[in-house]
Amino acid sequence: MSDNPQISAVLAYVEARERELGEQAGQLRSRIEDLTAHLGEPDAESENLRITRKTLLAIPRPDPVEGTPRPDVPDHPAYQQILTALADAGRPMRARDLCEALDLPILPKNTEGIRSKLKRLVTRGILAEPEPEPEPGLFTQPRT
Template identity: 80%
Template sequence: MSDNPQIRDVLAYVEARENELGEQAGQLRASIEDLTARLGELDAETENLRITRKTLLNIPAPKPADDPPRPEAPDHPAYQQILAAFTDTGRPMRARDIYQVLDLPILPKHTEGIRSKLKRLVTRGILTEPEPGLFTQPRT
C-alpha cells in the first residue's frame, strides 16, 4: 500500500464502495434468481391454462337428448275434434263434457263412441285417465 495518507483514504473508500456494490449486486442476483423462478412457475401455469382451454374447446358438444316420440293421434276428424276440445279447455273432461264443448247433442250411443275414442287415445299415450271416466292431457 501507499504511504500517502490521502491515497490510503481514497483506496479505503474505493474498497468500501467496491464491497458495498458487490453486496448490492449479490442481492440483485438473488432477486433475479427468485424472479426467474417465479416467472418459470407463471409460465408453466399459463401453459397449463392454454392446454386446458384447448382441451375444453375440443370437447364435442353433448348431443341433445332425444325427446321421446310423441304418439300420433288417428287421422279421423273426430279424434282431432276431441283433442282440440282438450286444448281449448285445458281441463280434465268426461265423454259428456266433450259433447258439450263440441256443442253436439248428447245421445247414449254417441257417448259410448266418444268414450271408446277417449280410451283409444289413452292407450296410445295421448291422453291419460286419472280416474275412471275422467280424461286429461298428460303434463309435459
C-alpha cells in the same frame, strides 16, 4: 284546296274523319296505358308469390327433437276435434262434457263413441285417464 265543290266536300270529310280517328286513337292509347298499369299489379303480386314459394321450399326441415317420440294421432277428424276441445278447456273432461263441447246431442251412442275414442287415445299415450279414485271417467292431456 280545290275549286271543285265536290272535291272540297270530300276533302273536308277526309279531314274531319282524320281528326275523329286521331281522337279515337288517342283515347285507345290512354286506355292501353291504364290497362298496362293495372296489368303490372297482378304481375308483381304473382312474382312475390313465386319468390315466397321458392323461399319456403328452400327452408330446411328441422331435425327431430331427441327424446320420447310423439304418439301418432288417428287420422279421423273427430280425434283432432276432441284434442282441440280438451286443450281449449284446459281441464280434465268427461265424454259427456266433450259431447257438449263438440255440439253433439247428449245421446248414449254419442257419449259412448266419444268415450271409446278417448280410451283409444289413452292406450296410444296421447291422453291420460287419472286413477279412478277421485273421479272415474275424466280424461286429460298428460303432463309433459
